[in-house]
Amino acid sequence: MDRQTYNAELAGLRELRTEIGQAEKTVAAAQKELDKLAAQRSRRVAGLAGYEKADAATVAKASGLTLADVVRIAPLLDPTPAAVRTARAEDQAAAVVPAAAPVQAPVAEPAQHPEPAGALTPALTRPAPAVEQPAPAGVTAAVPSEVEDLAVVVVEVPSEVPAASVASVAAPARLAVESGPRELPTLPEGPDGARFEAVTTGLVSKRPNFTQQARATVFLDAATGDLAVRDQVVRLTLGAKSPGEILDAVLATAPGTERIYVTAGAPWHVGAERYSTLKDAVAGWLNTPSERWTTAVGAGRDKLAGHFVHQRQPVGRYAPATAPDTAMVEIRSMGEWFDADGADVATCRLAFTLLWQALRRHWDDAVLMGSPSQTGRDLWTRTIPTKGKWAGGYPVLSEELRGLLHATGGQGRTELILPPRVPEQLPALVEYDRTFAYAKHLWKSPVGTPTRITAASFAAMTEAEQAKALMSCSHWNIRVTVPQGWNHVGLLPAPVTGDRAWVYPSEPGTTFTTWAGGAEVHLALSNHIAPWKVEILGGLVFEDGKPLDDWGKRLKAAWADLTNLSKLHGDERQMQAAYLASRAVRSVLLFGLGGFAQRPRLVSGTTPAGEALPAGVEILGQDGEVVTWQRQAGFSRDPYAHPEWAAYVWSGARAALLDMKYRDGKEVVGVAGALHAKPGTVVYFGTDGIALTERQPWPYRGEVGDYLLKGHLTGPVPHPTSQEQYLQLRAQGRAALAAANVQTIGGDR
Template sequence: MDRKSYTAELAGLRELRAEITAAEKAVAAAQKELDKLTAQRARRVAGLAGYEGAQAAAVAKASGLSVGDVVRIAPLLDPTPAAVRAAKADDQAAAAPAPVPEAEPVAEPAVAVAPVLARPAPVLEQPAPAVEAPTEVEDQAVAEQPAPATALLVESDVSVAPVAAPVVESGPRELPTLPEGPAGGRFEAVTTGLVSKRPNFVQQARSTVFLDVATGVLAVRDQTVRVDLGARTPGEILDAVLHAAPGTERVYITAGAPWHDGAERYSTLKDAVAAWLNTPSDRWTTAVGSGRDKLAGHFVHQRQPVGRYAPAAAPDSGTTEIRSMGEWFDPDGADVVTCRQAFTLLWQALRRHWDEAVLMGSPSQTGRDLWSRTIPTTGKWAGGYPVLSEELRGLLHATGGQGRTELILPPRVPEQLPALVEYDRTFAYAKHLWKSPVGTPRRITAAAFAAMTEQEQTKALMSCSHWNVRVTVPQGWNHVGLLPAPVTGDRAWVYPSEPGATFTTWAGGAEVHLALSNHLAPWKVEILGGLLFEDGKPLDEWGKRLKSAWADLTNLSKLHGDERQRTAAYLASRAVRSVLLFGLGGFAQRPRLVSGTTPVGEALPAGVEILGQDGEVVTWQRQAGFSRDPYAHPEWAAYVWSGARAALLDMKYRQGKEVIGYAGALHAKPGTVVYFGTDGIALTERQPWPYRGEPGDYLLKGHLTGPVEHPTSQEQYLKLRGLGRAELAAKGTDQ
């Protein structure tokens, strides 16, 4: 071949490449259309199963499928006589060397069993405890091995003899479901005329001072003064502060907690706080509030109350608030000057990322305001993010739990703990803000989910979604529970782990995906319905800026040469955490609690709960339902909380796109997990989990050397946790 022929062949090869590319695109388009039509056919086949007289043979002929294919899509059309199926089940049971009983499914409308999302067992320096030898603890049996990836796509053609399984008792608290018909349309809708828009105004800073009530030291601007607080009532505090610093609009109490004075005279701490907030004064009255961003009345809380007062002689002249520094961070003995410096550093760190950053009264208000200034000005959501319908917000409020709090009791863990080791996820929620649900959700019925391909089902579960599911714990399971189940009482949610237990619940896609893909044993999850959102990034920019501010302050707290500045920077970094944590909680927009007071003897408003009473007034609160809040986005809070709960069980360490390790409760030995606390866990032994100082990493926070009596309550655990933190601080992390 000469050079001319070679050049001609290259030109011909390029033409052929272009033709092949065009043909590949045509094939891909045809395949996409074929997949769409196939899915449509499957949905129609599944829908025909709802007709009582439907026959598999007729459906198969009309659809061009075999009878077997029809039955796999719609098991209700199985023409096999019941007696034959029972005989097959008996034969299979006799032939099987070690049958695994399956809990009998509760009779429900059509459901779809989610596929097992197989994942290889992680490779770590410490072998993963996928199978653990049985111990004397009754519920620690050998874990069931993962089933093949297609094993649970549809119900088996062969019935398995039903076995009575323990069912989690949820009492009268039944979770809502998505209604059928026109009523269900409100659950796929947004509220008309209610959109989260970027603000066109600048927040006004409030004149703020910091007061140590225990010593009477007031930090105002760059100086401190000592003030006489008298009996430390709200009126006397306000008189003293405004005499020393006229024009003050907000007072943060850094130490002394005056609202607990005389608490022993009241049946509850909340009663004591309410009585203190409403201490009679000739000069001050409760502020009624008016205008944008001004709240009315006091907020009664056991440890972080808010008192709002106005001069009795001129109640419209302005409001002064008394608040707790604990809303932002635990001062932990820091003096009032250090607390003020922490606020200054916090403001400076935020101003580097927001030109209009203003510290508002609470971290929640500040977080929401800062987020609103990241709403995009271009692209699909430039006009703002729509607020979901009130019905859908109510559903998410009822079914989207917050952080996992669970004390695991014997015999699932030893009565005598060899040690109590605490791990805390650093700035945990910041790791889960990169993706969030946006727009109007699409309702997914059980039939629609069943009609999806396995690839489509997996994608749906990994997307921003919220699922109504019936769950069965696999036989042989010997570790902690994976999914929340609703119960009555203070706990609201429990995490069943008994093999064979069944329960119905709602859970986010992250948790459902983990239940199906964990490396120990996949759980059986039946999809009853769900909501599938568009994947978006409404919180990503907000989270990146807060993470950057947090990192700056964290580094300053380690490197600054002045000890006071190091402490102040650390406290400021904790305040950034509060801005994110409570800002996210603010999106949940729970039904409002309104508090107020009524003179003794006068009629109380309807539907109130009495919080306390003294000789002058009755303090009460009542639920006021959902407000027309343009920043109400419970779908964001629920999605982040779900991801954080999943990461308590299983978190990946990545280097770029490569997974280099795992952490979380499922990567500890069965029987070693003692406590879950929102973004941390306590175990009976150390774990080889690396700490890089990044959001989400597991930090060793405490180590209490055993033997330790197992705590029987959360209060006992918190005492032991404090001892463990003190011991670790005294001995160092390498003890």
Template sequence: MDRKSYTAELASLRELRAEITAAEKVVASAQKELDKLTAQRARRVAGLAGYEGAQAAAVAKASGLSVGDVVRIAPLLDPTPAAVRAAKADDPVSVAAPAPAPEAEPVAEPVVAVAPALTRPAPVLEQPAPAVAAPVVPVSVAPVAPVAAAPRPVAEAGPRELPTLPEGPAGARFEAVTTGLVSKRPNFVQQARATVFLDAAAGVLAVRDQVVRVDLGARTPGEILDAILATAPGTERIYITAGAPWHAGAERYSTLKDAVAAWLNTPSERWTTAVGSGRDKLAGHFVHQRQPVGRYAPASAPDSGSTEIRSMGEWFDPDGADVVTCRDAFRLLWQALRRHWDDAVLMGSPSQTGRDLWSRTIPTTGKWAGGYPVLSEELRGLLHATGGQGRTELILPPRVPEQLPALVEYDRTFAYAKHLWKSPVGTPRRITAAAFAAMTEAEQVKALMSCSHWNVRVTIPAGWNHVGLLPAPVTGDRAWVYPATPGATFTTWAGGAEVHLALSNHLMPWKVEILGGLLFEDGKPLDEWGKRLKAAWADLTNLSKLHGDERQRTAAYLASRAVRSVLLFGLGGFAQRPRLVSGTTPVGEALPAGVEILDQDDQVVTWQRQAGFSRDPYAHPEWAAYVWSGARAALLDMKYRQGKEVIGYAGALHAKPGTVVYFGTDGIALTERQPWPYRGEPGDYLLKGHLTGLVEHPTSQEQYLKLRGQGRAELAAKGTDQ
């Protein structure tokens, strides 16, 4: 071969190379499409397993697979008789598969899918070494049959059965919204109410820029109203900053609530219970042990307007602050909010204020410019029954020592503000166990990390020796407990954040079987609201540290606590629990059905009852449930970030086993200090109290709260290095 022929052959070889590369791309594209279609076929086969009458032979013929291939994809379609399967399981040398039967055996247990265990790097900060160091073993994500030896059930008295998603047409209501009910941006401006502040113990009234003394008589509602309106005519709202007149004579009643109800309904010739009218005027009294609301109208002209008597404690704990400081705190709160909302108005409660401020952040452009749809009443009821609030748990011996070496309290600063950046929006998509099993592992992880709510069966792994991770339902006041016994199993509902943590925690992944769930679209309906509230909170927090006047520093601090209440109770308002309505009926007349009697005198019977869900355009329990779930997960495991980089962790799982004593919504108490940095940002763990020396373990929440107070006092006396 000469040089010319060699050069020509090289050129021809390059052309052939290009043709081969093009052909390889075609084959790769075809293989990718084939893999996609094959995976789609597998998902559909697995989905058919959810139909009770599905038969492997028919599915095999329709899919072009063998019966054996169908059974490998969807074990529930195995046509082998149960007796033969049992005999085969008992005979380890049996390898021959029995002949297929024409009918599949009925499945007694619900279809489930085992969620994958998720790995995560170990914590970066120096933390106590985990007590258990077990490798994470990948698990199958196909539907699994019930195990022969059932794990031990949770040893808690009075288990409570939670609702599940029904099948058929009834289930469609759980993937729907309420027709004609949408959260829209308001087209009106709230009207401010004439407000005064009253120290009922000292008889001191702060009205506008004046402070006057008033004679309150016996401090009944009628006497308070007469005194205030004589001094400040036109007053529509009275905040009691000290004195709590509704607790007068409480020793005569069996409960504090009875005493409050009796005070609210004290007979008066001049005043009657307000019946309510207009956009912002509620009817009737609200009976609460410590923060009641009394609504009154003149008996001679009940339609002429009303005046409320409320507790300052709805907004913040005055903690000894005088009435002038409380008034200044309210003024600073309004000024801080006005910097972020031009039309901000302080309404009667933090909940009302929070919801009104949120409504003024509803977008005017984009997908949700027309407002956010309200879920169906059935779905709201499900979320109400299955979405718990903050975690409150006292951990008792022998899980912790009888005598605690110390009691150290950490509180998450402005905790819920950290969890508002993402929330579920729109109509949820129902995910069955079969559909979850048919997902790839990447799709499963994405679903768990998205805005979601899952019905799961949980098994605590052998060797677990730390706190519980997921809530289990029980009857009684507690409603939810957090099992931690190795080998225990329970069925519950939990948010995606908690389920993901159970599968990915750095100590040991839990076994989680998906029974079903609801997958929402990820959105940001609360993000702008949260950003503005955080900015107002930061402004007031800085003012409370830098202002030159001590009274104004205190007022700014109280105002920052009020911003926290606006967010906390505003979020709770989205949950839209079933309405609790109170009223009175003359003695001798028939009471409405289903009422609870609160009080009775010679003239009237005072009662309350649940009135179900209202057509509230701002009812979004999906938002409250998602934020609460994220906050509960952060009590166990919270990331410290610098930009997008995770630089460390905090939370109960990063403390030594046996050191966690108490969980309280947004704080935890332990027996030793932790190396968790405090930066003053929302969600950070602040050292709040430290009680030293041997401490007898509290046997009740009341005892714990008493010790907590002592620990805060001791830390304040000694100072803190945080």
């Protein structure tokens, strides 16, 4: 090619660029119009469900939708026989059974796997190659997942609540039946196995080309009726505190409001004693009949619709019954962002203002969305690189691989250790909490398509190659044996059936098969007490990348700004608001990370009692008039689904609960974690915190990941027999430590 041809090609390329830009604008305009028409169709389909003789097949033909689509939009039109309602009695019976004490270890697997010669270390074995069994089709995670509960249409949203938050919900206890090990999927051979080393075609996490629009937001104390709107506080009359009455009162005072945060009063719990479960009570409140308001069916870019039923943090989405095309109004809980802890509505509004200002210093286009999860993900998308290898976005793993990660990658460690492993009477209960813990583990994450490592290929590696593989972003299928003489806490998660999903065996000689991240496997092999025997059955090794590093650094900077403000500001209200805002930044990171996990969808809805329920549903409850149900719908084509990132961070955080090193540059200047406490002193693990029977000499520098003393309850303290009892003791310990600190400061003065 000569210079003249080259210049001509460049000129043609510029013309093509202009034409492509015009075509993209045309497509965007057409897509916007299509979304608007589709929303109108959904509203009309939902409205037809009110006709007693409406037929789903007829509606489907008239609307151009499939029968399944019609049923998802209007569950009342589902022609399925009502026989599935027989499951309701079983569900209600299970809801009132007292909770059993936590199981401490799974059924031991016979130790019939002798260690071959030539092992990397005394703990790491190199088994002969074995034929691995294919994973069952449609494997899904056996971990709790939140559900968007819909009254009219299906909604697809990521999980927003971590295990630690779910565990503290004050709901009727359920029997935790854990009869033995739970079999986990493995990597199949042949063509089926190739899908576990692939990405989803045409699905990439891309940087957005639009700016989020802020919503007009107010803050309401439902107990007092105080409403913070702009720079003033007014007192409202809320009547019986139904959704319709709240919406009428708020919009009469603050027209144009699109989002209402309830800071106190929990109106969704009014009359809860009339229901069998708290979730039924919340569902009943959200669906309170109103002549003026109806459930929103979704419109615009996010298409969020329907109600989200949660015991403490529900979301109600409403639209005027006479003008359903107007803007949706949400009623949400302030608890999604932080515990208001008695703060008034003006302080809560100030906290939101400070939060937005802190984020805007690091994102020019930062907007506070409805939840921390939505906000966290939106902020992350605006850190996707525009240069380098991943400038085009991060590919989403295959559905098979996402399913494997969901089934085998647990969340935070929650474990109550019972006697005789700890005393019946505790000499003290001392709580340590890792500061902004997950932010410590965002500097490196897996990217791209993983490389599969078989047992044979791992055995063929040199010791240096094996160590490098384990230290990389990796996920391993392993067979583990607790060493003889071990007298400390368990190190690796073992799958069990029942509500707990994972336990941490520590009984010497116990053998189990599991999956774990490279950080945990490496710790089991190299801990300072005694190496565990770990047999590599297979694994996945990713390229080390930094997709979360920039996001994490900006959030850490915002958190540090607000934390410093909460300590140094001279005004008491400003200090409290800054502290609450710093807690909100923590929620943005915590729930934003959980959003990457993108659990298999659990769609749910409500159906009037006596009407046919959709096929294959699980009944959640009934209030006498409405049946609330849910069913699994598999994975959505979410371009921001990255369970590999969440799994890697969770694994690193679990390892740091056991062993964390304080560094000054590359030099280790201190250690902390359960393995550095005396055997028999660890009482509880809670995601990013530990409770022990004595204080520890762990330094606190105020940096992310550091262990902070949060509570100290002087003994003797009866050992808690349940998580609920532990949480009560934890609250007492925090109050006692706060009182002691106040007295110390007063004495110093």
